[in-house]
Amino acid sequence: MKNSMTAQQLVKTFTKNEKKNKKTDINAVDGISLSVTAGEIVGILGANGAGKTTLLRMMSKLMKPTSGTVQIKINDTEITDAIEIKRHIGYLSNNTKLYGRFSTRELLQMLAAVYGMEKSQADRKIASICQILSMEEFIDNRIEKLSTGQTQRASISRCLIHDPQIYIFDEPTLGLDILSSAAIIEFMKKERDAGKIILYSTHYMEEAEFLCDRLVLLNHGKIISEGTPDKLKEETGEKSMRDVFSRLVIREEMANEH
């Protein structure tokens, strides 16, 4: 059996403060079930506030779901414990900042220790990551002094240190220049081909279309459509992913109104 990650009926309820001291409960994620298998890139698409980030946070066990479960299967072993699941995940988002007062090398050494790696093993791993992401020139500089692109590469190196089987990236290319995003996309492709599980969210439709094996469209915390890019295009009769997305969202909104 291939490695896989499965979420069942995930719900996350937030209590929102509205005007006049009234509180309302909002389901940011409202009963999502999702399964990703090894060698597959699954893209989560959705407008702002659709629940992408909350979903990915629950999948990576940063956030406890109000209800529902997440489990992973690695080498035919089922894992449900949050701490154990975290061992197999490399999670990256715009909110996972790095310790500015550390150098990238120090950061990686600390992380390696947390993941229980021996020092010699860690040093070898750091050397190889450094080469893959070509960080030689800045690996010993303090992170607060790095440029945006360099920081992003340092962030990716953080996700690589423990050789995870699962990557969960929340808008990894947001705000990056073409070269930097290309490097990240290249990285994801390579990891997929190496049999990793990749789950990622983005706003960029074209990027999702040519990168993802499967797309999941979210709206108001629910999956409104799911499938390969070709299948979605066929279903809506649109040619570009952008139009597919708009059509599906509008269709959903109309359905809700009736």
Add this chain to the structure above:
Amino acid sequence: MNTKMIKILMKKELLDVFRDKKTVIMMLVIPVILYPAIFIGALQVSAAISSRMDERTYKIAVCAEDDNALYHRLLLEKSSASPENMTDVSESNVDDETADESYNLEIINAEKITDYAAALENGEIDAYITGAPNDGKMCYDIYYLSSEANSEHAKGIILKIFEEYAKELTKDKLDALGLDAHAILAPVSFEEKDTASSEQSLGSILGAILPFMLVISLLMGTMYPAIDTTAGERERGTLETMLTLPITNRELIVSKFLTVAAIGIISAFMNILSMGGIAFYMYKLVDMQTDVQALDVTKFLPAIFVGILAVLAFSLLISAATMCVTSFAKSYKEANNYITPLMLVVMLTGYIGFIPDVELTPTMAMMLVANICLLIKNMLVFKIDYMTVAIVLLSNIAYAVFAILFLSRIYDSESILFGDAKSGFQLFERRSNLKKGGVPAMSDVWLVIALTIVLVIYAGSMLQLKFGLAGVLGTQLILLSVPLFLVIYTKKDIVQTYGFKKAGASSYIGGLFLAVGMFLLNIVLSSWMVALFPESAANVTDTFSELMDGNFLFVLFVIAAAPAICEEMLFRGLIFHSMKARYRASTAMVCTAVIFGIYHMSLVKLPATSLLGFILCYAVWMTDSIYPAMMMHFINNAFSVILSMYGDKFANTVFYKDELMLSDILLLAGAGLICLSIGSAILTKTRKENALERKRK
């Protein structure tokens, strides 16, 4: 919890904090450079001021109807400032000590000035003297401005001159009568000799400043790392990164706590070394000028050892306290705001250590901050009582552990991180947002317990000292009102929270048996504790019997009725019911009983009060109502009141004996246990019947 993981995380936290310039400055630069600089600077400034004061010429106006006798005397004094005349004066003086001093005075004749007060005000003169004969002797008034340092100094000089002047006059009169002036004016000779060893003197100097400085420096030392590792980490966005790692919440918080405590300890030791250095320097300065015994530093070893333990225990406490405060903050700035009140509280309570005559009693030993100050102060003057040392250290560690457990409970990184953050306390929520009904949440209950106990310790003991019995009533009102405020503010169900439910007659009968049983057992327990700690027990009895002095009905009301209502409502009502809603009934009973025992703040009474608390909880649980427990509490306390007010009538019965015989103990314990079993059996039966009835309905 994995210690290896905590070590790794601690290493990371330490590295992170040490690369923060603010912390390093707080920790190193201030103690190592600033303190000595301030100290030596202050020393030089004060030396400069005092030498300027000595060199200054003070202008004094004299207007006295004494044929210029004083005027001439002052002129003589002025001329005595020159070295040649000094010996002359000292010979003519009875007391030759004052002759060492010289004053620069300018005596202004009265005619030159019209308005003395105005001249004094605008600094033309530093003081003026008026004098008129009254009852056959001269009465002088010395006018000066206490708000002006120069005028104050001038007054001091004048007073000294007057003293000498008076002596001279006496001597002259005695000489005129042909008596031996020296024998009459100095019939005995005396000299002061300080028997305090030089270690004791140094200790008392250190004891006056060191404890407070230590407390403040520990607070300052932990403040920045506490903010940096909690609010700072959240503000910089690295907390979410930490959460992607396979570590538990508790590992995270404990590693942060240990880091903060470690930095606090390092900064405290930097402070101690720096202050110790200054003190030693100061001592050496005195040492070189005067001839005192050589210092035996080894005598300070116990003080140093206990001091180090105290710093360790206190740094745990203060780190936990600062982290409790800063963890709620979303940013550095917010955390800074939160920490200011904490700082004030710490400084004010630390100040208690400065009040003379405040002794380190066992109760005081449990008072936060003040106990550490007093302990170090006592150790430095070699008042060493290892029992008290143990209480102080243990209470600090206990409070710290409590704070950390509390913190790791409420520090749910998820809610703190993802903005879902409620404070965790309904007390801090807007009232309109709260839902009606139910019992209070444990976080609120803990906060109220802490607040109430602190209030009772400080305000309650004040009231008790000042108003005696009426003050005890005040304490009870605190116990009643603070929790009641919580219940009302958070819109909880009063009936459910306090257990205000009807109970049948059999519940009261069962309760009666329980009350008698627990009273008998308590006599046995108390006699054991008295045998174990005779001195503390005598202390307790003393304060108790002092209170009992008064009208019987009033005493009964304050000591028996008020606690039966107020203490029951807090402990068996709010605390027990809130705990029962969350934990198993047995856990809730034990916890409530222990808190009830601790609240009485007496080691001697702890077993008895805890047992009392437990049995009262049991009654509430079995009867589903608080009323039987209130009755039981009243009976128990009423017994005590009767025994201590009319003890002589029970003399030599098992109730009122100095020492219990084995047969007495067996009798009391046997009877007590039988009563408890009967009571328990009745309550069990009632409970079953009630349950059946409820089913039928």
